[in-house]
Amino acid sequence: GAVVSQHPSWVICKSGTSVKIECRSLDFQATTMFWYRQFPKQSLMLMATSNEGSKATYEQGVEKDKFLINHASLTLSTLTVTSAHPEDSSFYICSTNSGRDEQYFGPGTRLTVT
Amino acid sequence: GENVEQHPSTLSVQEGDSAVIKCTYSDSASNYFPWYKQELGKGPQLIIDIRSNVGEKKDQRIAVTLNKTAKHFSLHITETQPEDSAVYFCAASVGNEKLTFGTGTRLTIIP
Numbered sequence: 001g002a003v004v005s006q007h008p009s010w011v012i013c014k015s016g017t018s019v020k021i022e023c024r025s026l027d028f029q030a031t032t033m034f035w036y037r038q039f040p041k042q043s044l045m046l047m048a049t050s051n052e053g054s055k056a057t058y059e060q061g062v063e064k065d066k067f068l069i070n071h072a073s074l075t076l077s078t079l080t081v082t083s084a085h086p087e088d089s090s091f092y093i094c095s096t097n098s099g100r101d102e103q104y105f106g107p108g109t110r111l112t113v114t
Numbered sequence: 115g116e117n118v119e120q121h122p123s124t125l126s127v128q129e130g131d132s133a134v135i136k137c138t139y140s141d142s143a144s145n146y147f148p149w150y151k152q153e154l155g156k157g158p159q160l161i162i163d164i165r166s167n168v169g170e171k172k173d174q175r176i177a178v179t180l181n182k183t184a185k186h187f188s189l190h191i192t193e194t195q196p197e198d199s200a201v202y203f204c205a206a207s208v209g210n211e212k213l214t215f216g217t218g219t220r221l222t223i224i225p
Contacts, residue, residue, distance in 0.1 A: 043215045093157050101146040105157035
């Protein structure tokens with residue numbers, strides 16, 4: 001399957017600051033990337049779908065001005081959590097497909113906002 | 115939109131026995147059904163998938179069955195081993211569109 005990396009693997013930030021998470025597709029060109037959020041002992045919730053070169057499509061209830069997504073190249077998508085608050089603390093995971101059905105996930109980024 | 119239900123939420127199985135996890139979906143347009151294994155602190159790993167033109171698929175100790183009429187699909191793990199302990203998620207999608215996940219099953223293999 002595809003290899004997807006995320007950076008950082010974990011980050012701690014202070015309330016009110018912004019944090020950027022990178023998602024890279026290492027072995028193929030990812031025209032579409034997906035961003036998920038997972039709270040402890042819960043399922044994955046899709047936040048947005050990111051297409052290279054165009055604006056991301058956000059799921060209902062996800063604030064697009066708070067969770068900024070940039071998909072500037074076929075191998076990199078970034079998620080920026082702006083003005084982070086403790087309730088944004090979560091496990092953020094990206095995934096990608098190569099235009100086919102299969103989605104491959106990154107290792108995730110643990111965000112803790114203090 | 116699609117709704118995926120998954121049962122049971124927790125499952126404990128004696129090592130060497132079989133484990134079965136079941137999911138149902140609501141959208142008859144869904145045609146792709148993957149299963150993911152997630153270990154603590156890691157991203158989900160695709161372990162097997164099935165498409166709507168197939169009723170069953172097997173890969174060594176893992177198998178998935180699909181009943182399109184009843185809109186349910188199941189994961190079967192035989193000869194379970196301690197390393198099978200993890201959280202398993204089913205999902206459904208229409209082709210390469212967004213996945214809708216089930217609520218997860220925490221599988222514990224008892225040595």
